[in-house]
Amino acid sequence: MRCDKCNANIKENEGRELHGQNLCEDCYMDRLSPAKACDPWAVFSAKSFSKGDGTSVAMTEIQSKILQILKETGGAAPGIIAEKLQITPSDLEREIATLRHMEKVRGELRQGEKIIHLW
Ligand SMILES: [Zn+2]
Structure with a gap:
């Protein structure tokens, strides 16, 4: 699944739906409380x-x-x-x-x- 706004990959359980759009958490928060x-x-x-996996x-x-x-x-x-x-x-x-x-x-x-x- 991809975020409709920023096109980032969203994990199955992390996607949020707002007004028929699939959003990642960041975009969802932006929409909700700009x-x-x-x-x-x-x-x-x-x-x-x-996190803390240290990947760069x-x-x-x-x-x-x-x-x-x-x-x-x-x-x-x-x-x-x-x-x-x-x-x-x-x-x-x-x-x-x-x-x-x-x-x-x-x-x-x-x-x-x-x-x-x-x-
Ligand atoms: Zn996004």
């Missing part, structure tokens, strides 16, 4: 118990550039990142989705604007 403030530490500790995932050049930008800016709107990298917003969205699933970046709403920042 304005809710993140609690990165709660998520971090929850996940570090269930290779990043593409564009993905490491995104991380570099986020490191320098402390978080930026997707539009700004896309402009810096000179890629289209939909290309950026795909990269961000991948990075989210690698637990490298998170999305957050600041004053009603979506901001991407490091995990």
